[in-house]
Amino acid sequence: NAGVMQNPRHLVRRRGQEARLRCSPMKGHSHVYWYRQLPEEGLKFMVYLQKENIIDESGMPKERFSAEFPKEGPSILRIQQVVRGDSAAYFCASSGGTDSFAKNIQYFGAGTRLSVL
């Protein structure tokens, strides 16, 4: 049973370009979460999605950032017109299952490290 898959592992962009980060949740999971980790800091929540719906985007910057989780395919975190301050590790997590306990455990991917030159 494959875990949460994120790609690419490393992404280099120049200022002003677009970054697209992909996340495939664990098999059977329908909830996806995106977090950002700046150097020497903990993870900060960005957005929570279920299939075709954004449930909570309270941690997303108001501009340039968007996320989707289509009916088919991976979840995408998109950053337009990247700036140096966007350089960070971006983690995706998923949860699912039928019992209350399983639904509340988030399993993380290996992250995408974005570097903006």
Add this chain to the structure above:
Amino acid sequence: AQTVTQSQPEMSVQEAETVTLSCTYDTSESNYYLFWYKQPPSRQMILVIRQEAYKQQNATENRFSVNFQKAAKSFSLKISDSQLGDTAMYFCAFRVANAGKSTFGDGTTLTVKP
């Protein structure tokens, strides 16, 4: 809003000894979950142990155990028989049941010395 505080930015322990990492949290919720995650140099986030707030019994996973004090809002992690592979950053996390996001502390960097 929930907050999670890890007051020890760095800790070290000798191999085979025991170490305890501290975590406190603040919430007005009654139904929630607490987690410890390990982040080794590979940066993968690995779930170490979890605790449901309504359970009084402390969770245990092999060499890892927690001391959950609900009234004090404290959730410490004890690592017994420390191994070199335990060297990593450890994050405490809080999640309101069925609410979606998790709130993380800033982490404790643990170094196990041979």
